[in-house]
Every structure is written in structure tokens, then in C-alpha cells.
Amino acid sequence: MSAPVFVAGTGIISAIGNNVAECLDALESERAGMGQMHHFDSAHRQRLPVAEVKLSNEELSTLAGLPKTKSRTALLSMVAAKEALADAGIENLVSLRTGFISANSVGGMDKTEKFFTEFLPDNNKGRLRDVINHECGSVTELVADALGIKDYITTISTACSSSANSIFFGARLIKNNMLDVVVAGGTDSLTKFTLNGFNTLMILDEKFCQPFDENRRGLNLGEGAGYIVLVSEKVAASLKKKPVVKLSGYHNANDAYHQTASSPDGTGSFLAMTGALKKSGLQPEAIDYINLHGTGTQNNDIAEGTAIKRLFSSPYPKMSSTKTFTGHTLGASGGIEAVFSVLSLQQGIVYPNLRLETPMKDLPFNVETKFSKNIEVKHVLSNSFGFGGNCSSLIFSKA
Numbered sequence: 001m002s003a004p005v006f007v008a009g010t011g012i013i014s015a016i017g018n019n020v021a022e023c024l025d026a027l028e029s030e031r032a033g034m035g036q037m038h039h040f041d042s043a044h045r046q047r048l049p050v051a052e053v054k055l056s057n058e059e060l061s062t063l064a065g066l067p068k069t070k071s072r073t074a075l076l077s078m079v080a081a082k083e084a085l086a087d088a089g090i091e092n093l094v095s096l097r098t099g100f101i102s103a104n105s106v107g108g109m110d111k112t113e114k115f116f117t118e119f120l121p122d123n124n125k126g127r128l129r130d131v132i133n134h135e136c137g138s139v140t141e142l143v144a145d146a147l148g149i150k151d152y153i154t155t156i157s158t159a160c161s162s163s164a165n166s167i168f169f170g171a172r173l174i175k176n177n178m179l180d181v182v183v184a185g186g187t188d189s190l191t192k193f194t195l196n197g198f199n200t201l202m203i204l205d206e207k208f209c210q211p212f213d214e215n216r217r218g219l220n221l222g223e224g225a226g227y228i229v230l231v232s233e234k235v236a237a238s239l240k241k242k243p244v245v246k247l248s249g250y251h252n253a254n255d256a257y258h259q260t261a262s263s264p265d266g267t268g269s270f271l272a273m274t275g276a277l278k279k280s281g282l283q284p285e286a287i288d289y290i291n292l293h294g295t296g297t298q299n300n301d302i303a304e305g306t307a308i309k310r311l312f313s314s315p316y317p318k319m320s321s322t323k324t325f326t327g328h329t330l331g332a333s334g335g336i337e338a339v340f341s342v343l344s345l346q347q348g349i350v351y352p353n354l355r356l357e358t359p360m361k362d363l364p365f366n367v368e369t370k371f372s373k374n375i376e377v378k379h380v381l382s383n384s385f386g387f388g389g390n391c392s393s394l395i396f397s398k399a
Helices: 020-028 057-064 072-088 109-119 136-147 162-175 192-200 233-238 267-280 298-311 330-347
Strands: 006-013 098-103 152-156 181-188 224-231 245-254 289-291 318-320 379-385 390-398
Touching: 006 020, 006 072, 006 233, 006 330, 020 330, 057 072, 072 098, 072 109, 072 136, 072 181, 072 224, 098 136, 098 162, 098 330, 109 192, 136 152, 152 162, 162 181, 162 224, 162 245, 162 330, 162 379, 162 390, 181 330, 224 330, 245 267, 245 330, 267 298, 267 379, 267 390, 289 330, 298 379, 330 379, 330 390
Parallel strands: 098 152, 098 181, 289 318, 289 379
Antiparallel strands: 006 224, 006 245, 181 224, 245 390, 379 390
């Protein structure tokens, strides 16, 4: 059995809060983050609700300690990564081999879109500084530099499984004694390109989304960032605040069924969950809570549900989609939901699947509809499934 990898810190910013405490309060109060667009400008402002972080770029800049000229994606990343490192409380970080593995899918596209809005009508207008950090890797490098992390920096962009992949890649680097500490997760901001793209696919809900409901209509896009600080067993033993959660299992699978749809029988989902369980050495009945990918689209929910029906049996684990709170944050979703999974273990809580009215008739289980606390949670499975059939599952366990 290889050495364990522990979770020493968490950090998050999303539509329901600017830090872990605010997000936890919103989850317990069953307060969703969807609403009309305020900071994000779109022709669909009046029609499509989004789960938008409630701070302007100027406010995010102050919180992040980065110039407001940086992309919103980078500002969100910095806020959450700083909180995660502060929560970990690693006093001798500069003496340790530290990595920053961050996921995103839009890069600095928010700035690029602004540039071309001004540049196309008049080629003498538009600021080039708005396009130089367009690509996904630039966001990671900007934040790594600001955090002072230099030993290992990389970006993962595998659609909606990106953050989950960054987390288990970080764990593998620690297990193979290449790094001591990894800040892993992801970030994404709302952009016109992604909103218009998902709208073209006809999978956006004009109301607040209802994952795992028989009458679900689609997803709500969101934005945010979520990171966890992974540490080796040796580093964990040196910390004043001893980690109580470890990453016990992980797996990535690709069913390559379709460019944007999951296989109807949930092949990729099933393989990801099965592989994570095998890695952890756990049986399906050991899982206490599943943080569903649960986007609210017709295709995703039946594919994921079918895979769960195939792998698990009655009594089924408690399960819910926290995207009913945060919306679908794309490349950031696996990081945000990893934070929620860790909190579930730390505090003995399970989150509700908001707005459920009619359970899916083809599934033999129901999702949770109320916030639960003071319950025993030993193992949490978190699913992140992306376009192209890129499916990843993480298992977090009490240490």
C-alpha cells in the first residue's frame, strides 16, 4: 500500500460565497447562487440565469492582491488558492517541493472578448494587454508567480473533469516522491463564448436547474474556483492542524462516445467510479455520500444515474448535486466539489439537491432534498464528467 496523501487545506469562491465559511453557510441555509447577470454582459441577460460570483473585478482584485487588469479567471483562482494555503498553515513552504496544478477551460477569454469588441470596429482601439494572457496556461502561471510557487506548475484542461484530474495528478506526484505539497483544483469565469456555445447545444435552462428531476431541462452556467492543498504523510505529521481527510481513490476513464454527450449506459461514469473504488481498496457499500456530477441535462443525469444503478445496490449512498447551488462551473467544478466533499467528511454533513420535484422514474434511488448534519461520513465519492467522455472520480476518506 503506497503512502497516503492528505488534504491539509481548502479554499473556494463561488456564486454562494467568497470563502469556505460563506459557502458552507449558504449550503446549510439552502441558498442557491443563481440569478440574473450583473457583472457578466450577454445578449441573453434577461433570459438565461447564471451562477455568478457576486464581486466585480475591482473587488476581486483587492481580495486577490492582483491587478484588476488580470483576467477574472485568474482573480478567482488567486482568491481560492490563497485561502487554501492559509488554511493549510504550512510554515516552511519555501523549504518544501511545492507544485501548483490548476485547471481551467476559458483561460483569459473574458479579456480577449473585451479586446475584440473594441478592436474589430476600429483597429486603433483595444488594449493588447487584454489578449496576452488568453491561453489557459497563462492563468496558472500568473497565480503561481503571485503565490511564490516555482517547483512545479502545470495546467490541465479536460473540460468538466479538469479540476478532478489536476487533483489526482497532484496526488500521484506526491506518492512518487516528486513533490511534498501540491495546491490543486481549478478556476473558470463566465464568458460569452462558453455561454453561447452551451446555448447552441440547447442544454441551458431558462429557469433554475433541477438535476436528477424527471422533468429536468438543462444546466445553469456558473463561475468560481476551488482548491485543496495536498501534502505527503511527512508534511502532514509536521502540521499544527493535523489533516483529518485523505485522498484515498481516483480514476480517469474515457468512453469516447460523443463530442459533447455521455454514453447512455454511463460507460465512462461506471469505469471512473469503479477504478476509484479499486484504487481506494473500498467496496461500493463503504461510500456514504456521492457528490454527483449532476448537471441537470437529460443526457448527463440518466448516464450518471445508470452507472450508479449498475455499480451500487440498495441501500444506496446518500447523494446530491451541489450544482443546484453553484451552477456548472466547468473546469472549476471538480475543485469546488472536492472542497464540498472534504467539508462533508470534516463536519459530518450532506448537502441537498435543491428544487427536486419529481424523482427520475428510471432510477431506483432518490437524491437528498434536505441539508443533513451530525451524521457519520467516512468516505465520499465525487464525480466530474466532461465532454468527449472524459470521466473522473475522486474518493475522499477520513484519515
